[in-house]
Amino acid sequence: MLKAGIVGLPNVGKSTLFNAITKAEALAANYPFATIDPNVGVVYVQDERLDVLESIYKPKKVVPTAYEFIDIAGLVKGASKGEGLGNQFLSHIREVDAICQVVRCFEDENITHVEGNIDPIRDIETIKLELNLADLEVVDKRISRLDKKAKAKLKDAILEHEILTKIKETLDQNISPRTLEFPEEELKIIKSFNLLSLKPMIYIANVAEEDLADPSSNKHYQNILKFATQENTDVVLISAQVEMEIASLNPEEQIEFLEGYGLEKSGLNEVIDKSYELLGLKTYFTAGEPEVRAWTFKNGMKAPACAGIIHSDFERGFIKAETLSYSDLLIYKTPQKAKEAGKVRLEGKEYVVKDGDIMLFRFNV
Ligand code: GDP
Numbered sequence: 001m002l003k004a005g006i007v008g009l010p011n012v013g014k015s016t017l018f019n020a021i022t023k024a025e026a027l028a029a030n031y032p033f034a035t036i037d038p039n040v041g042v043v044y045v046q047d048e049r050l051d052v053l054e055s056i057y058k059p060k061k062v063v064p065t066a067y068e069f070i071d072i073a074g075l076v077k078g079a080s081k082g083e084g085l086g087n088q089f090l091s092h093i094r095e096v097d098a099i100c101q102v103v104r105c106f107e108d109e110n111i112t113h114v115e116g117n118i119d120p121i122r123d124i125e126t127i128k129l130e131l132n133l134a135d136l137e138v139v140d141k142r143i144s145r146l147d148k149k150a151k152a153k154l155k156d157a158i159l160e161h162e163i164l165t166k167i168k169e170t171l172d173q174n175i176s177p178r179t180l181e182f183p184e185e186e187l188k189i190i191k192s193f194n195l196l197s198l199k200p201m202i203y204i205a206n207v208a209e210e211d212l213a214d215p216s217s218n219k220h221y222q223n224i225l226k227f228a229t230q231e232n233t234d235v236v237l238i239s240a241q242v243e244m245e246i247a248s249l250n251p252e253e254q255i256e257f258l259e260g261y262g263l264e265k266s267g268l269n270e271v272i273d274k275s276y277e278l279l280g281l282k283t284y285f286t287a288g289e290p291e292v293r294a295w296t297f298k299n300g301m302k303a304p305a306c307a308g309i310i311h312s313d314f315e316r317g318f319i320k321a322e323t324l325s326y327s328d329l330l331i332y333k334t335p336q337k338a339k340e341a342g343k344v345r346l347e348g349k350e351y352v353v354k355d356g357d358i359m360l361f362r363f364n365v
Contacts, residue, residue, distance in 0.1 A: 001042070002296060004275055005072045005093050006204075008102035009123050010114050013206040013240035017102060018071040020243035021268065039071045045276075045283075045294070046269055049326055049356065053285060053292045056334060063293040065283060067272050070096060076114065077126055080133035090134045094194055098275050099201045101127060102240070105220035106208040120220045121227050124203065129174055131196040136171045138195065139164050160189055171197070176231070200278045203228055203235045204271060212239045213261045234274045238267025282355035285326070286310070287335075303351040307361040317364035323347045326356030 008014045021041035044064035054062050072092045079089055093099060103120045104113065115122065143164050149157035163186055170177045177197055182190060190198065203224055211218040215237050228235045246254055246266045258266060265273075275281075280299040284306060285292065297306050303323075308315030324335060324344045332338035335358075353359070 001066055001068050002098075002275070002279070002281070003068045003070060003096045004098045004100050004271075005070045005096035006100050006102060007072050007075050007093065007127065008204075009075060009104070009126065011111055012102045012104035012123070013106070014071060014073065014102045016240035017204070017206070017238065017243055017268075018069065020240065020247040021069050023244065023247035024268065039073075041069045041071070042066050043069065043268065043272070045272055045296070046265075047283060047294055049283075049285070050292060050294055052330070053287050053358070056329065057287045057289065057292050059287070059289055059292040061291045063291060065294040065296045067275070069100070072096075075127060075130065077130070079130045080137070087134075090130075090196065093131070093196050093199065096199065098279060099196075099199045100204050100271055100275070101201060102204045102206055103224060105205045105218055105224065106211075106239075108208075118220055120205070120224050124224070124227065128176060128197070132171045132174055132176070135177075135195045135197045136168065138193065139168050139171060142193070143168065159186070163189060164193075167193075167195070178231075200275075201233060202271065202274050202278065203233060204267070205235055205237050206240050207237060209239045209242050212237070212242060212263070234278065236267060236270045236274055238270070240267075243267050282353075284353055284355070284357045284359055286360065287358050288360075297353060299355075301353055302349065303347055303353055303359070303361075304349055306353045306359070307363065310361070313365060314361050314363050318349060319362040319364060321347045321351065321362070322360040323351070323353075324358045325354065326358060329358060 006014050006018055018041060021043055024041075024043050044066050047064060050062055050064055070092065072089060075089055101124070103123055104118055105120055107118055143161065146157050146161045146164070163182070166180060167177045167190075170180060177195070205221045205224050207215060207218050207221055211221070215221045221237065224235055242261070243266060246257060246268075249257055254266065258264065281296050282299050283294050283296055285294055287293075295306070295309050297309060303321045304315045304318040307318050307321065322344055323346075324338055328338050328341075328343040329335065332341055332343060335344070338344055
C-alpha cells in the first residue's frame with residue numbers, strides 16, 4: 001500500500017489533519033483495512049468510476065484502493081543533529097513514498113509558533129535544511145567508502161561516485177537535489193540511495209476556516225504558491241479544522257458541506273489525488289458479481305506485473321488478460337454488449353495497462 005508521511009514543524013496542524021484522517025478511516029470501517037499502529041491512518045481513495053461499476057455489475061462488495069498516511073511527529077530545527085526525535089524521525093521518513101509537508105498559514109496568537117511568528121517559507125526552508133543535512137551525512141559516508149573503489153577504477157563505483165558528488169554539491173549549498181536532472185540509468189542508482197531530499201513532496205497549506213473560500217486574502221498561502229511554482233512543487237489548500245468536520249459527515253453531507261465553501265472535494269482527497277499524480281499512479285479494476293475492486297499500479301506497468309499486485313501466483317502463471325476499457329463499458333453499457341462489439345480484448349504479457357482498464361486475468365496455477 002502506498003505510504004505518505006505527514007511532516008511539519010510543531011503546532012502547524014499535523015495532528016489535527018491526522019485526526020481527520022483516522023476519523024475518516026473509522027467511518028470507512030466496513031472496508032477491509034485495519035490498522036493497529038496509532039501513527040498510521042488508512043483512507044480509501046474516492047473514485048466515482050467505482051459507483052458506475054457498482055451500478056453495472058451489482059456486486060456483493062465494492063472495495064476501493066487504499067492510501068496510508070503516517071503521522072511523523074517530532075521534526076524540529078536540529079533534527080538532523082539529533083534534536084527532538086532526531087534520527088528516529090528521519091528514519092521514518094525514509095520509509096514513505098511521498099512526503100506531505102503541513103505548513104502553517106493560519107494566525108492564532110493562542111497557538112504559539114516555535115519561531116514566534118508565522119512565516120511559511122522560513123518553515124519550509126527549515127525542514128529542507130534538516131532533510132538536506134541528514135542526506136549530506138549519508139552522501140558523505142558513501143563517498144568516502146567509494147573513494148578507494150573509484151581510485152581502483154571500478155566502472156560502477158566511478159559512476160556512483162560522480163552522481164554522489166553532484167548531489168553533494170547541491171546539498172552543501174542547501175539547494176534541493178531535486179533541481180538536478182539525471183539520465184534514466186542514473187536515476188535507478190539514485191533511487192537506491194533512498195535520500196530524503198529526493199522524496200516526492202507536496203505542501204499542505206493549512207489556512208484558517210475563514211480563508212478557505214477565498215484564499216487570495218491569505219498572504220502566507222500566496223507566498224507558498226509563488227515559492228512552490230518556482231520549485232515546481234504542488235500545493236494543496238486545506239483547513240485542518242474543517243477537515244475534522246468533513247470527516248464526521250456522510251458522503252452526501254460532505255458534498256453539501258464542501259459546496260458551501262465552493263470546493264469540489266475535501267483537502268484530504270485533493271492530497272491523495274495530487275500524490276497519485278506525483279507518483280505516477282493509476283487505477284485498474286477487477287469487476288464481477290462477488291466484488292468490484294480498484295487496484296493501484298504504477299504508470300507503465302505491464303499486465304503480468306499488474307496481476308502480481310493481486311497475487312504473486314497471478315503474475316507467475318500469467319497467460320492473458322481479458323481487458324475492457326472503462327470508456328468502452330460506458331459506451332456499451334454492459335460488459336456483455338461490449339463483448340459482442342469486440343471490445344473485450346485478450347491482452348498478453350507485453351500489454352501496458354491503462355488507467356481505467358477492467359481486467360480479468362487468466363493464469364496457470
Ligand atoms: P501539530 O503540532 O502540527 O500536530 O499541530 P496540532 O494539529 O496539534 O495543532 C496545534 C494547535 O493548532 C491545536 O490547538 C489545533 O487545534 C490548532 N489548529 C490546527 N489547525 C488550525 C487552524 O486552521 N486554525 C486555528 N485557529 N487553529 C488550528
